[in-house]
Amino acid sequence: xxxxxxxxxxxxxxxxxxxxxxxxxxxxxxxxxxxxxxxxxxxxxxxxxxxxxxxxxxxxxxxxxxxxxxxxxxxxxxxxxxxxxxxxxxxxxxxxxxxxxxxxxxxxxxxxxxxxxxxxxxxxxxxxxxxxxxxxxxxxxxxxxxxxxxxxxxxxxxxxxxxxxxxxxxxxxxxxxxxxxxxxxxxxxxxxxx
Amino acid sequence: xxxxxxxxxxxxxxxxxxxxxxxxxxxxxxxxxxxxxxxxxxxxxxxxxxxxxxxxxxxxxxxxxxxxxxxxxxxxxxxxxxxxxxxxxxxxxxxxxxxxxxxxxxxxxxxxxxxxxxxxxxxxxxxxxxxxxxxxxxxxxxxxxxxxxxxxxxxxxxxxxxxxxxxxxxxxxxxxxxxxxxxxxxxxxxxxxx
DNA sequence: TATCTAATTAGTTATATATCTAATTAGATA
DNA sequence: TATCTAATTAGATATATAACTAATTAGATA
Numbered sequence: 509x510x511x512x513x514x515x516x517x518x519x520x521x522x523x524x525x526x527x528x529x530x531x532x533x534x535x536x537x538x539x540x541x542x543x544x545x546x547x548x549x550x551x552x553x554x555x556x557x558x559x560x561x562x563x564x565x566x567x568x569x570x571x572x573x574x575x576x577x578x579x580x581x582x583x584x585x586x587x588x589x590x591x592x593x594x595x596x597x598x599x600x601x602x603x604x605x606x607x608x609x610x611x612x613x614x615x616x617x618x619x620x621x622x623x624x625x626x627x628x629x630x631x632x633x634x635x636x637x638x639x640x641x642x643x644x645x646x647x648x649x650x651x652x653x654x655x656x657x658x659x660x661x662x663x664x665x666x667x668x669x670x671x672x673x674x675x676x677x678x679x680x681x682x683x684x685x686x687x688x689x690x691x692x693x694x695x696x697x698x699x700x701x702x
Numbered sequence: 703x704x705x706x707x708x709x710x711x712x713x714x715x716x717x718x719x720x721x722x723x724x725x726x727x728x729x730x731x732x733x734x735x736x737x738x739x740x741x742x743x744x745x746x747x748x749x750x751x752x753x754x755x756x757x758x759x760x761x762x763x764x765x766x767x768x769x770x771x772x773x774x775x776x777x778x779x780x781x782x783x784x785x786x787x788x789x790x791x792x793x794x795x796x797x798x799x800x801x802x803x804x805x806x807x808x809x810x811x812x813x814x815x816x817x818x819x820x821x822x823x824x825x826x827x828x829x830x831x832x833x834x835x836x837x838x839x840x841x842x843x844x845x846x847x848x849x850x851x852x853x854x855x856x857x858x859x860x861x862x863x864x865x866x867x868x869x870x871x872x873x874x875x876x877x878x879x880x881x882x883x884x885x886x887x888x889x890x891x892x893x894x895x896x
Numbered sequence: 897t898a899t900c901t902a903a904t905t906a907g908t909t910a911t912a913t914a915t916c917t918a919a920t921t922a923g924a925t926a
Numbered sequence: 927t928a929t930c931t932a933a934t935t936a937g938a939t940a941t942a943t944a945a946c947t948a949a950t951t952a953g954a955t956a
Contacts, residue, residue: 515718521786522712524705525914531790540933553915555934574924574931586787592715593780596725719944734903747945749904768901768954898956905950913942920935926928 509591513564517588520560525549529557533567533580540576564588565696583684587697606635613639627667630676638680638699644673645682645692653689703785707758711782714754719743723751727761727774734770758782777878781891800829807833821861824870832874832893838867839876839886847883 520526528547532538538546544554558578561567566585569578608616616639620628627644631637647662648654656674663670674690677683681697683690714720722741726732732740738748752772755761760779763772802810810833814822821838825831841856842848850868857864868884871877875891877884 511718511721514721515716518712518716520716522709522714522716523914524709527705527708527786527789530786534790541931550916551933552917552935556914559934571923574922574933576933582787586784589783589786590780592721592724592783593776595721596728717944735901744946745903746905746947750944753904765953768903768952770903900955901953903950903952906948908946908948910945911943913940915940916938918936920933922933923931925930 509588514588514591514595517564517566518592520564520566521589523557523560525553526557526561529554529561530566530580530585533578534582537570537577537579539578543578583693584697587681587693608635608639616640617643621666625666630667630669630672637676641673641676641680641682642698645677648683648690648692650692650694653686653691656688656690659690703782708782708785708789711758711760712786714758714760715783717751717754719747720751720755723748723755724760724774724779727772728776731764731771731773733772737772777887781875781887802829802833810834811837815860819860824861824863824866831870835867835870835874835876836892839871842877842884842886844886844888847880847885850882850884853884 521530525547529543532543532546540551540554540558543558544551547554558567558569562569564584566581566588567578568581569576571577616631616636620631620636620640621643622628627640631640644663644666659674660670663673667673678685680699681693684693685691715724719741723737726737726740734745734748734752737752738745741748752761752763756763758778760775760782761772762775763770765771810825810830814825814830814834815837816822821834825834838857838860853868854864857867861867872879874893875887878887879885
């Protein structure tokens, strides 16, 4: 996550009214007037705050007739909130070391994957590892959740040490776990290689 | 964590200069002039920013001769950064439901703990559970780290299901885990009952 | 005590922003 | 099309704040 996005996120969250909006939406979606009512503020004020929150991507909206409902995306919120605890680690990814061409990527996949699709070994170099992880994780369906057993079984179709692969998917934010079920993260949370 | 502390935290972090300071201090402590030098800013500007960061508690300082070194407290940073993802949950704790007198606490401990110190069962009511968890966690030494095995063994001196207790200690921020070792959190991160 | 170094405080300026009222827009429905 | 509702935009005001220079303070040491 780059610096100015992080600044925007924390500026957005660093306001009592907006924190109260987040707290409300954690309970479920609401429309603007309802938020204004609950907070004792005028609708334009709510529009103003929702815009800032929407700009970060943590809130989206759906229209139903004349009413627009606002939803909190808790996964994104969590991801962005935790980003500051990893600040500086990302620097690597903006280095030219991390620029990967299509050709290079093909080459890396070819080097580490057998013709019948099995992973020969987990690359020790971070960049290569991320490319491998991204390649295999695409088998999961966005929005669908999986049991740990399913995840393990899938990994074992291409690599013996399923625990490592599963752990790395979580660590690099390809997937996340909630209530012992696994789900793909939106691509924008993935490392920026592929 | 209460609202205004959260606002102050995110306001503090929501500034590019201060994020860069956090990134620097994650590598290790630095003194003011060094930070000013690395960021291309004047010392008073650094004082200004460090004050805001110190006010949140995420930074502390130690003097060595004429030079003051600034340190980042990563545990606190993590705790505060993640607080927004739990916003609203805390409300319970300010309800009168959550006011616990000394007498009540003694009563609860007596109800759930046998005369020889064993936990009869884990209370299902959150308030009571937190009191029990706080009681037993005090056996750990602040600042010391423990292996998972040690933690399990200690729990088994008073309760069979060690996994549950360990998990709840983490969940309620009595302890945290890093590199598979366990450590007590500062009391201010504990639930506010006891 | 005088002097040195690093940090802080005071005061200034330019910019950003939270909130309001009034006016306007976007869609739905009679 | 006329009208209704919810949301947004425009414009105003008050407050907050990031950066600077100049002056001061806090501790160390000659």
